[in-house]
Amino acid sequence: MTGKQFTSVWIREPRKATGPGRSRQEIVRAAVEMLDEQGLGGLSMRKLGAKLSAGATSLYWYVANKDELLELAYDEVWAEMTVPDPGRVGWRDSASALAHSMRQVILRHPWSADLIGSMPALGPHAMGVADRTRKMFKAAGFTGLDIDFANATLTAYVFGMTIPEIAWNTAMGERGYDADEMRAAVARAAAGHPDLLERINMDTHDDPQAMREMCFDFGLVSMLDGLERRLAT
Amino acid sequence: MTGKQFTSVWIREPRKATGPGRSRQEIVRAAVEMLDEQGLGGLSMRKLGAKLSAGATSLYWYVANKDELLELAYDEVWAEMTVPDPGRVGWRDSASALAHSMRQVILRHPWSADLIGSMPALGPHAMGVADRTRKMFKAAGFTGLDIDFANATLTAYVFGMTIPEIAWNTAMGERGYDADEMRAAVARAAAGHPDLLERINMDTHDDPQAMREMCFDFGLVSMLDGLERRLAT
DNA sequence: ACCTGAACACCGTTCAAGT
DNA sequence: ACCTGAACACCGTTCAAGT
Numbered sequence: 001m002t003g004k005q006f007t008s009v010w011i012r013e014p015r016k017a018t019g020p021g022r023s024r025q026e027i028v029r030a031a032v033e034m035l036d037e038q039g040l041g042g043l044s045m046r047k048l049g050a051k052l053s054a055g056a057t058s059l060y061w062y063v064a065n066k067d068e069l070l071e072l073a074y075d076e077v078w079a080e081m082t083v084p085d086p087g088r089v090g091w092r093d094s095a096s097a098l099a100h101s102m103r104q105v106i107l108r109h110p111w112s113a114d115l116i117g118s119m120p121a122l123g124p125h126a127m128g129v130a131d132r133t134r135k136m137f138k139a140a141g142f143t144g145l146d147i148d149f150a151n152a153t154l155t156a157y158v159f160g161m162t163i164p165e166i167a168w169n170t171a172m173g174e175r176g177y178d179a180d181e182m183r184a185a186v187a188r189a190a191a192g193h194p195d196l197l198e199r200i201n202m203d204t205h206d207d208p209q210a211m212r213e214m215c216f217d218f219g220l221v222s223m224l225d226g227l228e229r230r231l232a233t
Numbered sequence: 234m235t236g237k238q239f240t241s242v243w244i245r246e247p248r249k250a251t252g253p254g255r256s257r258q259e260i261v262r263a264a265v266e267m268l269d270e271q272g273l274g275g276l277s278m279r280k281l282g283a284k285l286s287a288g289a290t291s292l293y294w295y296v297a298n299k300d301e302l303l304e305l306a307y308d309e310v311w312a313e314m315t316v317p318d319p320g321r322v323g324w325r326d327s328a329s330a331l332a333h334s335m336r337q338v339i340l341r342h343p344w345s346a347d348l349i350g351s352m353p354a355l356g357p358h359a360m361g362v363a364d365r366t367r368k369m370f371k372a373a374g375f376t377g378l379d380i381d382f383a384n385a386t387l388t389a390y391v392f393g394m395t396i397p398e399i400a401w402n403t404a405m406g407e408r409g410y411d412a413d414e415m416r417a418a419v420a421r422a423a424a425g426h427p428d429l430l431e432r433i434n435m436d437t438h439d440d441p442q443a444m445r446e447m448c449f450d451f452g453l454v455s456m457l458d459g460l461e462r463r464l465a466t
Numbered sequence: 467a468c469c470t471g472a473a474c475a476c477c478g479t480t481c482a483a484g485t
Numbered sequence: 486a487c488c489t490g491a492a493c494a495c496c497g498t499t500c501a502a503g504t
């Protein structure tokens with residue numbers, strides 16, 4: 001009864017219409033830019049203020065705190081995800097396209113991966129995506145709770161495959177180069193596990209990027225097959 | 234050729250055997266304790282130093298920096314995951330048990346969810362898990378790259394289902410209470426999406442915890458069905 | 467070999483004061 | 486209504502100095 005109050009930008013009253021000063025919108029846009037360029041650790045209220053040539057603390061007029069700003073930025077990421085209309089193509093194709101879209105969006109905004117585990121996605125864009133994917137699974141033939149279970153399963157798969165992928169990307173300095181050095185490092189870590197080692201040395205000549213795509217597709221197809229099976233029962 | 238050097242504790246030379254002073258081991262244990270209690274944001278080198286009744290900066294003798302300490306702590310989490318021996322039960326049961334174990338371990342150490350996207354899991358315990366799960370999928374009958382794809386698919390699913398779950402848990406203050414208030418907040422956010430709203434109001438009388446278990450199992454079964462299908466082809 | 471404190475360059479946030 | 490700077494309570498990390 002006396003639990004901590006759950007707070008979120010999306011629950012508070014929105015600010016009045018934008019006056020002549022800066023707008024929340026432009027602050028969020030600048031924040032997203034900064035996050036894309038410098039990552040989650042690269043965003044500070046002071047630096048963001050400077051970027052907008054504002055005093056360090058002016059932003060607090062528009063935003064309660066940094067967390068709230070991140071919630072706002074997070075929702076912008078959801079805005080980029082495209083949910084195809086399941087009417088035009090089959091549900092499998094729709095789901096597949098959604099999955100690929102989500103993955104690409106997250107890879108484009110690696111900092112968003114850190115937020116998935118930190119704050120529920122309650123923004124209007126996230127809600128829009130949830131609503132549309134829900135409709136998609138409903139159209140596919142799922143009923144009752146299964147609609148949401150199937151939905152959760154698909155997005156869980158995409159998140160789970162993509163989030164660790166980002167860890168690798170950032171470890172490699174966000175570029176493709178030095179893949180050999182990386183492989184050597186992994187091989188060193190795998191010492192004592194001949195099985196793993198064999199595997200690591202196997203793909204010396206493969207493009208790691210292409211490899212990950214293959215892996216993603218393998219899992220996605222499996223996932224969808226499994227969901228289809230639920231549908232048949 | 235001139236890429237940024239990739240660094241990790243697991244690549245550097247280990248420290249000499251422990252002398253009479255503090256040990257790396259005890260520092261990591263204290264760090265894990267602190268992380269469990271206060272989360273990722275609650276761990277600071279200063280506070281950890283104090284907890285060990287050491288000067289604030291003494292830890293730097295044992296650990297290169299905070300990131301390295303987190304890598305060490307992260308691997309401790311992997312140590313808690315149990316991979317059943319696939320010889321005794323079928324591979325599906327093994328995979329299923331592994332999945333549940335992983336989920337429980339992550340939920341027990343919510344801070345680890347933040348690390349999954351930040352650093353590759355290269356510690357000895359993580360490697361041990363990778364090695365054993367690989368063997369599991371091999372024993373199941375997967376061959377070549379499919380062994381690793383299937384492996385990646387399963388862990389992706391577990392990560393993806395569990396990481397956002399943590400976001401909800403922390404938003405609710407890590408307790409079960411105030412679920413109603415939470416639901417009201419979500420409903421408010423879902424305004425304008427009658428479909429979603431209907432769904433949210435549906436489970437007013439359900440235990441959210443039990444609900445998540447159901448959801449997890451639904452997806453897991455789907456996942457395993459899909460993998461089994463790969464096996465048949 | 468191990469530990470310390472001071473110091474540096476940062477943080478997020480509050481708040482009284484300005485326009 | 487909007488913006489500011491000073492101030493507070495923190496950070497991680499370096500390094501010369503101690504034992």
